[in-house]
Amino acid sequence: MTSEMWDERYATKEYVWAIEPNQFVKEHLTDLDPGTAIDLGAGEGRNAVWLASLGWQATAVDFSAVALEKGEKLAADHDVSVNFVQADATTYQAPEQVDLVVLSYLQLPADKQSVILEHAKTWVRPGGTLFVIAHDESNVADGYGGPPVSEVCYTVDRTVTALDGLDIVTAEVAERIVDTPDGPQTALDTLVIAKGPSESNN
Numbered sequence: 001m002t003s004e005m006w007d008e009r010y011a012t013k014e015y016v017w018a019i020e021p022n023q024f025v026k027e028h029l030t031d032l033d034p035g036t037a038i039d040l041g042a043g044e045g046r047n048a049v050w051l052a053s054l055g056w057q058a059t060a061v062d063f064s065a066v067a068l069e070k071g072e073k074l075a076a077d078h079d080v081s082v083n084f085v086q087a088d089a090t091t092y093q094a095p096e097q098v099d100l101v102v103l104s105y106l107q108l109p110a111d112k113q114s115v116i117l118e119h120a121k122t123w124v125r126p127g128g129t130l131f132v133i134a135h136d137e138s139n140v141a142d143g144y145g146g147p148p149v150s151e152v153c154y155t156v157d158r159t160v161t162a163l164d165g166l167d168i169v170t171a172e173v174a175e176r177i178v179d180t181p182d183g184p185q186t187a188l189d190t191l192v193i194a195k196g197p198s199e200s201n202n
């Protein structure tokens, strides 16, 4: 989807996504010491705003101007400051290394996933964290919601391969329970968490 298509989608209602952080973001990142963070493909900023509320200096990058405007409102509503940057995730480069990079459901074709992950892993400072949560390919046939085609979904193996050089801490297909009018349904997500290798390992 182009940025114009995302702008149209974001213009349809107040918030397209939940305004709470993603459950895995919350579960795995709450205990990190706050530092600097980049949320790539940040959308309406739910994760970046949550990080900022914990004391992180968060930069939220997205190519949709409408999403970023909504993120600014969400940040203001939470009385936090987030640096919102309009940029294409496939070409964006972080100005300096950070303590945390978050990719949350940035669903792009596999070749673009590789480009983004190759870039993102160089932004993580030694000991820092790269966190990836995304609709898994297995979700198309066996899970709830998410893209109906596997082309823009992730796999754990491909994500781990792209993050070669980082220390992989978690690599799994995570089950996410979604409440629906028909009762709870299970969505299947790629969850990969990696650490920047400490300088003594280099």
Ligand SMILES: C[S@@+](CC[C@H](N)C(=O)[O-])C[C@H]1O[C@@H](n2cnc3c(N)ncnc32)[C@H](O)[C@@H]1O
Residues within 6 Å of the ligand: 003, 006, 017, 022, 040, 041, 042, 043, 044, 045, 046, 047, 061, 062, 063, 064, 067, 087, 088, 089, 090, 103, 104, 105, 106, 107, 108
């Ligand atoms: C499914 S939403 C996820 C938003 C947010 N990360 C979250 O978890 O709520 C995907 C986001 O990626 C953004 N996006 C898609 N392709 C992009 C690209 N090439 N560059 C920057 N942002 C992109 C879209 O504008 C959209 O906001």
